[in-house]
Amino acid sequence: MPIDVHQLDDGAWISVDDTREVNVGDLWWLARQDCCPCEMADFLAEGFVEVGVDPPAIEARIAGQCIACGASGVTSWLAVGRVIDGEFHAVAPESVHVPRRRTRLAGPE
Template sequence: MPTAVHQLDDGAWISVNDTREVTVSDLWRLDTDDFCPCRLVDFLSEGFVEVGIDGARVEARVAGQCIRCGARGVTDWLTLGRVDPDTDTFYPVAPDAVRHSGCASHDSG
């Protein structure tokens, strides 16, 4: 069964299979050179810009800012979690995990 992924409330939430799963206003650690000069970005997520699915991974481009240096912008694709293909259950990335950007391809959900 295909996974349905949508933005809700003007980019404040991501819905996976008609359930609100991921919200903004969280602080995420990013390992990327593309957002700002900080070695490890302390990223305050402010809004989902685009969502997609890459295999079992649910991914998004997210607007926000680095709270260390103040840089603002939109991330490259970040993995938000994965959907188990057997049970259709969504498993989010752990809140304290370091997220890596630059996932390759996407299908709109």
């Protein structure tokens, strides 16, 4: 079943199946990230610049700032939630997340 994902209100929201699900303003713990030199970035989400689906995960690239070192940047793809049985389940931003470069490419494996 297709999942409709997009950003809204100048990147303030991620909408999943036309419901606003993930908002800016949360602090995300990010490990193995490339936005700043911190081993663990304490990353304030200021805007969602790209959103995508890698079933069942809903992913986004987030613009923001590490409040530990002050560096600004855009994360690699980060799972912000999953759709299971048609229902969106958000991840907990306060747990540790590992952004990744997208590995699932357009071509068949």
